[in-house]
Structures are given as C-alpha cells and as structure tokens.
Amino acid sequence: xxxxxxxxxxxxxxxxPLAAALLKSGASFTAIVVFxxxxxxVGVVTYPVKARYFRHxxxxxxxxxxxxxxxVVAIILGRILK
Numbered sequence: 001x002x003x004x005x006x007x008x009x010x011x012x013x014x015x016x017p018l019a020a021a022l023l024k025s026g027a028s029f030t031a032i033v034v035f036x037x038x039x040x041x042v043g044v045v046t047y048p049v050k051a052r053y054f055r056h057x058x059x060x061x062x063x064x065x066x067x068x069x070x071x072v073v074a075i076i077l078g079r080i081l082k
C-alpha cells in the first residue's frame with residue numbers, strides 16, 4: 001500500500017478533489033493553481049523538521065520561494081489558459 005508522506009495542512013488526497021470542486025463552483029484557474037501548488041510545496045506543519053535539518057534560514061527561504069513560485073506559475077498559467 002502506498003504511503004502519503006505529505007505533512008501539510010491539507011493532505012494530497014484531499015487537495016485534488018477539493019480543487020475539482022472549487023473549479024466546478026467557478027473558481028479561476030489561477031486560484032486553483034495557487035491552491036494546489038502551495039498546499040503541496042509550502043510546509044507550515046513540517047517547518048520545525050525542515051528547520052532542524054536545514055536550519056531556520058534555509059527553511060524560511062525554501063517556503064518563501066515556494067510560495068512566490070506558486071504565484072508566478074499561477075499567473076503564467078492563468079494567462080495561457082484564458
């Protein structure tokens with residue numbers, strides 16, 4: 001049996017069905033992309049573990065860059081899929 005090792009606020013098995021429901025209810029592609037990418041890449045719950053292994057500064061930089069990258073990709077995809 002496959003294990004889901006994601007320890008974010010929303011597990012991956014919930015993220016995609018929730019994204020589909022949001023899309024059906026009229027959410028924009030940009031909002032969906034930001035939601036999915038941040039829920040997969042930005043680890044709020046896993047921050048203490050990252051900070052322990054990579055130090056606080058690296059963990060903060062990683063989460064910040066992941067958040068910024070999510071918005072950049074969302075804006076690009078939003079313009080492409082318009």
